Amino acid sequence: MLLPNILLTGTPGVGKTTLGKELASRSGLKYINVGDLAREGQLYDGYDEEYECPILDEDRVVDELESQMSEGGVIVDYHGCDFFPERWFHIVFVLQADNSVLYKRLETRGYNEKKLKDNIQCEIFQVLYEEALASYKEEIVHQLPSNKPEDLEDNINQILKWIEQWIKDHSS
Numbered sequence: 001m002l003l004p005n006i007l008l009t010g011t012p013g014v015g016k017t018t019l020g021k022e023l024a025s026r027s028g029l030k031y032i033n034v035g036d037l038a039r040e041g042q043l044y045d046g047y048d049e050e051y052e053c054p055i056l057d058e059d060r061v062v063d064e065l066e067s068q069m070s071e072g073g074v075i076v077d078y079h080g081c082d083f084f085p086e087r088w089f090h091i092v093f094v095l096q097a098d099n100s101v102l103y104k105r106l107e108t109r110g111y112n113e114k115k116l117k118d119n120i121q122c123e124i125f126q127v128l129y130e131e132a133l134a135s136y137k138e139e140i141v142h143q144l145p146s147n148k149p150e151d152l153e154d155n156i157n158q159i160l161k162w163i164e165q166w167i168k169d170h171s172s
């Protein structure tokens with residue numbers, strides 16, 4: 001059976017992991033968190049002193065994921081999307097949260113002042129939405145509100161329906 005690949009992207013803290021894991025458990029698709037994958041495989045290329053975090057080795061991440069992505073049925077979660085091959089994804093969701101909501105979530109994570117400010121600005125200027133539009137066909141890029149538990153439930157139900165329809169459309 002053919003299965004679709006789904007990209008969940010958006011500013012850190014918008015709820016990608018929460019949605020991705022729940023969606024995987026309800027759909028049977030596989031969930032991959034690119035941040036975790038990079039940590040486990042040490043897929044890094046240097047260190048960013050300003051943001052105090054390792055720099056992702058994008059080429060190695062792509063190589064690492066290629067065979068699974070060609071098989072299909074993968075939900076990918078990452079706060080960036082311009083380095084993945086366009087052909088990998090059948091649909092792209094950009095999660096969004098209100099500033100006040102996101103601020104509280106990132107504060108709880110213990111982000112420093114600079115990291116907090118930069119991430120809130122990233123959300124205000126819709127950086128990830130613009131990146132998704134520049135990297136994928138406009139008609140497969142969708143924004144999803146991710147402020148409250150009801151949003152999560154609505155998003156899951158909507159995506160589950162889309163997966164079901166995609167499978168029907170691609171079975172012969």
Ligand code: DAT
Pocket residue numbers: 010011012013014015016017018019105146147148149150151152
């Ligand atoms: P991300 O993976 O985008 O960094 P996350 O899934 O770790 O974000 O979520 C950050 C926090 O927000 C976490 O404490 C769970 C909470 N959260 C996520 N989606 C939510 C929603 N729709 N309603 C309420 N809280 C949510």
